[in-house]
Amino acid sequence: MSDSGLNLLELHVDEKYFKKLFDLKKEYKLQYFNARFNTSLSSSFRLEKSIMKSAHNFNNYGFSIQAFVDGGFGFSTCNLISIEELENSFREAAKLAHYSSRNAEKKFDIKELDPVKAKYIQPQKKKLLNISADEKAKYILEQDKQARNYDDRIVNTISSYSDTIKHELIVTSDERIIDLTSSYARIMVHAYSKEGNVNQSSRANIGITGGYEIVDMGGKVGIKAAKRAIEILNAKPVNAGRYDVIVDPYLAGTFAHEAFGHACEADAILANESQLAGKINQKVGPEFISIYEDPDIENGYGSIKYDSEGIKAKKIALIKNGILAGYMHSRETASKMDVEPTGNGRAQSFTSFPVVRMRNTYIEKGDWNLEEMLEELKNGILCINWNYGYTEPNIGQFMFKMERAWQIENGEKKQLLRDAALSGTMLNVLNKIRAISDNVMMDDGTCGKSGQHVPVGSGGPYLLINDISIGGM
Amino acid sequence: MKNIKNPLAVLEERLNSAAQFCSAYIKKYDEIKLWEIFGGVQRSVGIQIEKGYLKESASGTTSALTIRLFGEHGNVGSASIKDLSNPSAKRAIEKAKSTMKVSLPNPEFKGLVKPPNKYPDIQTEWDRDIENLTIDDTTDVIDRFLQEPARDKRIKSISGGLSYSDGRIIIINSNGIDLTDKTTSASIAIGYTMEEIINGKKENSSAYDGQEFIYFKEIHNVIDKLFDETYKKAERGIRKHKIETGKFPAVLSPRAVDVLITTPICSAIDAEKVYHNRSFLQYYLNQKIGVDFLTINDDPWLKGGLLTSPFDVEGTPTKPISIIKNGVLKSFLHNNYTANLFDTESTGHASRGWYSPSIGISSSNILLNTGDYTKEEMISEIQKGVYFDITYDHANLVTGEFSGMVSSGFLIEEGEIKNALRETMFGINLIDFFKKIKGFSKNRVRKESSYLPFALISDISFSGQ
Numbered sequence: 049m050s051d052s053g054l055n056l057l058e059l060h061v062d063e064k065y066f067k068k069l070f071d072l073k074k075e076y077k078l079q080y081f082n083a084r085f086n087t088s089l090s091s092s093f094r095l096e097k098s099i100m101k102s103a104h105n106f107n108n109y110g111f112s113i114q115a116f117v118d119g120g121f122g123f124s125t126c127n128l129i130s131i132e133e134l135e136n137s138f139r140e141a142a143k144l145a146h147y148s149s150r151n152a153e154k155k156f157d158i159k160e161l162d163p164v165k166a167k168y169i170q171p172q173k174k175k176l177l178n179i180s181a182d183e184k185a186k187y188i189l190e191q192d193k194q195a196r197n198y199d200d201r202i203v204n205t206i207s208s209y210s211d212t213i214k215h216e217l218i219v220t221s222d223e224r225i226i227d228l229t230s231s232y233a234r235i236m237v238h239a240y241s242k243e244g245n246v247n248q249s250s251r252a253n254i255g256i257t258g259g260y261e262i263v264d265m266g267g268k269v270g271i272k273a274a275k276r277a278i279e280i281l282n283a284k285p286v287n288a289g290r291y292d293v294i295v296d297p298y299l300a301g302t303f304a305h306e307a308f309g310h311a312c313e314a315d316a317i318l319a320n321e322s323q324l325a326g327k328i329n330q331k332v333g334p335e336f337i338s339i340y341e342d343p344d345i346e347n348g349y350g351s352i353k354y355d356s357e358g359i360k361a362k363k364i365a366l367i368k369n370g371i372l373a374g375y376m377h378s379r380e381t382a383s384k385m386d387v388e389p390t391g392n393g394r395a396q397s398f399t400s401f402p403v404v405r406m407r408n409t410y411i412e413k414g415d416w417n418l419e420e421m422l423e424e425l426k427n428g429i430l431c432i433n434w435n436y437g438y439t440e441p442n443i444g445q446f447m448f449k450m451e452r453a454w455q456i457e458n459g460e461k462k463q464l465l466r467d468a469a470l471s472g473t474m475l476n477v478l479n480k481i482r483a484i485s486d487n488v489m490m491d492d493g494t495c496g497k498s499g500q501h502v503p504v505g506s507g508g509p510y511l512l513i514n515d516i517s518i519g520g521m
Numbered sequence: 522m523k524n525i526k527n528p529l530a531v532l533e534e535r536l537n538s539a540a541q542f543c544s545a546y547i548k549k550y551d552e553i554k555l556w557e558i559f560g561g562v563q564r565s566v567g568i569q570i571e572k573g574y575l576k577e578s579a580s581g582t583t584s585a586l587t588i589r590l591f592g593e594h595g596n597v598g599s600a601s602i603k604d605l606s607n608p609s610a611k612r613a614i615e616k617a618k619s620t621m622k623v624s625l626p627n628p629e630f631k632g633l634v635k636p637p638n639k640y641p642d643i644q645t646e647w648d649r650d651i652e653n654l655t656i657d658d659t660t661d662v663i664d665r666f667l668q669e670p671a672r673d674k675r676i677k678s679i680s681g682g683l684s685y686s687d688g689r690i691i692i693i694n695s696n697g698i699d700l701t702d703k704t705t706s707a708s709i710a711i712g713y714t715m716e717e718i719i720n721g722k723k724e725n726s727s728a729y730d731g732q733e734f735i736y737f738k739e740i741h742n743v744i745d746k747l748f749d750e751t752y753k754k755a756e757r758g759i760r761k762h763k764i765e766t767g768k769f770p771a772v773l774s775p776r777a778v779d780v781l782i783t784t785p786i787c788s789a790i791d792a793e794k795v796y797h798n799r800s801f802l803q804y805y806l807n808q809k810i811g812v813d814f815l816t817i818n819d820d821p822w823l824k825g826g827l828l829t830s831p832f833d834v835e836g837t838p839t840k841p842i843s844i845i846k847n848g849v850l851k852s853f854l855h856n857n858y859t860a861n862l863f864d865t866e867s868t869g870h871a872s873r874g875w876y877s878p879s880i881g882i883s884s885s886n887i888l889l890n891t892g893d894y895t896k897e898e899m900i901s902e903i904q905k906g907v908y909f910d911i912t913y914d915h916a917n918l919v920t921g922e923f924s925g926m927v928s929s930g931f932l933i934e935e936g937e938i939k940n941a942l943r944e945t946m947f948g949i950n951l952i953d954f955f956k957k958i959k960g961f962s963k964n965r966v967r968k969e970s971s972y973l974p975f976a977l978i979s980d981i982s983f984s985g986q
Binding site: 056091094095096097098099100101102103104105106107108109110112120121122123124125126127128136140143144145147148150151152153180181182185189203204240242246247248249285288289315318319320321323399401436438440442443445447449466467468469471472473517518519 | 983
């Protein structure tokens with residue numbers, strides 16, 4: 049991208065717009081509003097078997113108004129930024145807020161905060177705007193070729209590169225004016241292997257906040273994916289049943305995010321849809337367990353400086369030494385529960401309203417090493433990486449599909465296993481953790497909630513867990 | 522009083538104008554050999570219910586235009602914009618063109634869709650009422666949500682919502698395709714969370730369901746049944762039971778039939794997956810993959826179908842096809858790109874996201890054949906087994922293996938549905954599984970664009986205690 053890229057990231061929203069917003073607030077008798085003006089530039093490349101299927105550029109542009117009165121929210125979006133459209137959308141959002149308030153649960157107010165004016169630009173070691181489309185295309189082609197050439201048994205590859213620079217101006221009715229420029233990049237390679245009648249696949253990925261330095265951080269993504277896809281050809285289906293297991297840091301992160309994190313989101317607590325409602329300061333796990341939510345991990349895929357409501361994001365403890373320490377909050381949930389917002393009010397884009405979302409969620413490290421844990425496990429399963437997972441916070445039930453696993457006999461890896469799924473109920477499993485390793489690794493992912501997808505990080509150490517249900521073939 | 526023009530009509534004018542501008546501007550460049558413009562505008566309204574109360578109402582208009590350009594060797598470059606102004610459209614074309622130049626040759630690309638002699642004589646159905654619907658017109662549906670917690674004091678939370686939308690799309694390409702279409706949709710989602718103290722211990726359950734239609738009035742037709750059935754599932758789910766590990770017969774609900782039978786099949790016959798070794802059905806064309814009475818048809822002409830349309834998103838005419846006939850796989854699904862790869866005709870199953878540059882493949886209205894059973898007869902045949910209502914997992918389409926969690930399921934004992942299952946996993950090999958279907962119910966239930974019966978399965982591997 050060149051100068052035109054820089055121009056497209058300008059918003060041209062000035063004092064005139066701010067004045068109009070505050071005038072409209074008075075006119076429509078609102079208690080709170082959050083206006084978000086946005087422009088973003090994205091580029092993406094997708095290859096299959098080294099054939100470029102898509103080479104795309106996207107300029108997203110527009111604004112949204114979230115209006116609030118007497119316990120009811122209204123929300124309106126528009127793809128044009130002008131004073132006239134601002135008036136139209138504000139009117140619509142205000143009308144909807146008044147409509148919502150008629151049937152709202154209770155009349156509460158969004159707690160007013162101190163005015164603040166801040167500007168933050170996500171640092172990029174290698175600026176995305178300085179990297180040509182040609183360079184990005186060549187990079188991802190190279191990853192794809194490396195995956196394809198790794199072994200004759202690799203029969204297909206799908207590789208993608210994507211990046212986004214987003215400029216957002218958040219203006220709230222309590223005069224919090226936050227000017228944010230954030231940037232993300234992600235690389236993913238899927239490799240498909242075949243031997244005889246056995247087909248398998250695996251993926252490797254990296255996602256960061258930052259710039260084109262991702263290509264230096266990612267290493268040989270294509271080779272990693274291909275190596276795993278070949279390894280898993282020798283895997284056997286796991287026999288369903290109950291096992292003692294060790295889960296690797298990526299699965300530990302999935303547990304922290306899916307099973308525990310979602311249950312700590314204050315909107316689920318307020319909606320009576322979490323098992324953790326009413327359990328603050330209660331013991332929920334062994335005392336050697338702590339889980340944190342940290343928005344400030346360098347290059348973390350879920351790292352943010354401010355959330356979509358203009359709140360500075362801060363690190364919070366969800367569990368500290370086995371005690372439930374806190375929930376994640378948006379301005380709405382913090383106001384209802386009379387606590388400080390935590391900077392977890394995130395929206396996928398300006399076209400979505402902010403809801404309580406995680407950033408980077410991880411389990412704190414312990415003091416075992418993996419060898420000691422395998423010895424302690426003796427017989428069981430070492431579960432590696434995840435394909436996908438989900439949870440039902442209200443009953444605490446979760447399921448994670450793991451990428452592969454090792455059958456462990458007498459503390460040693462014996463047979464590689466595939467198509468295994470791990471399930472349980474969150475508090476039950478939390479209390480079955482017996483040992484935690486002394487290293488934490490983070491992973492990148494995309495979290496879906498309320499129809500919105502946001503980048504998140506999750507991670508942890510190796511966890512030794514007793515007697516857990518494994519589903520298989 | 523100021524005359525305010527329908528915002529969707531304003532956007533539609535902008536969309537048409539931007540598309541015309543683009544098609545004229547692109548022609549300036551000789552190096553652009555083929556091009557396609559796909560655009561859409563939409564007005565949507567959504568109302569969110571939380572804890573039995575109205576939490577948020579949202580509305581918005583959105584627009585998008587995607588331009589795909591192809592060079593001499595099939596090299597592609599594309600760009601999308603949202604604001605539909607001519608300067609933006611011009612920038613998008615320049616950006617797409619410069620990306621096209623650095624893109625790689627694609628020997629698989631053989632061209633874009635050409636205008637057919639004739640499109641089928643069917644109309645996409647849309648709801649004129651939705652065009653003029655205001656949020657005040659939804660009050661009776663919202664009231665139904667607000668009244669629901671009074672039904673049972675064990676209800677901890679009612680969540681869900683209502684949404685409707687009204688949109689227009691436009692498809693133009695360099696071969697002369699020039700099409701527009703209208704779409705409307707109305708959907709409702711309901712979630713219950715219930716709690717009861719049983720033997721001094723809190724037991725929770727939850728149940729979710731939803732439906733999507735073309736016509737808003739159809740929500741009124743199903744709302745009571747949807748609330749009643751979802752409530753019953755949540756109520757029955759409070760008392761849970763662990764099933765021992767083993768193989769048990771099962772009755773599948775229509776939505777379980779969707780997840781375990783029709784969705785894996787329709788996804789695995791995507792010709793792009795087949796071509797690139799990503800489908801477990803790769804070698805099964807004209808082979809038997811299921812029991813004799815397994816027949817699945819895809820009907821894009823179905824009256825009232827959610828995905829009924831005379832053409833797909835590339836402009837290819839649609840036509841009904843047989844996917845499985847008497848257990849034999851009869852067809853893969855093609856878009857224009859895969860049809861060229863297979864040297865055949867597109868089946869008219871091109872699909873794409875809202876402004877996505879990638880053309881995918883997906884089925885239209887799916888009809889699975891009915892059988893002789895009633896649901897009650899299926900259940901009464903089972904001494905010990907499972908009523909499998911839903912899993913949120915999905916099959917591994919590469920291997921054809923499917924393991925996951927029974928998200929909602931119930932124990933069947935002595936021919937009757939009993940308690941809900943707790944922490945129950947399942948594992949199936951789909952090709953084996955399709956041969957274990959013992960029968961289908963006489964009646965079919967509509968789930969979005971699929972019309973599905975209940976199914977009786979001879980055995981599935983479950984793991985619990």
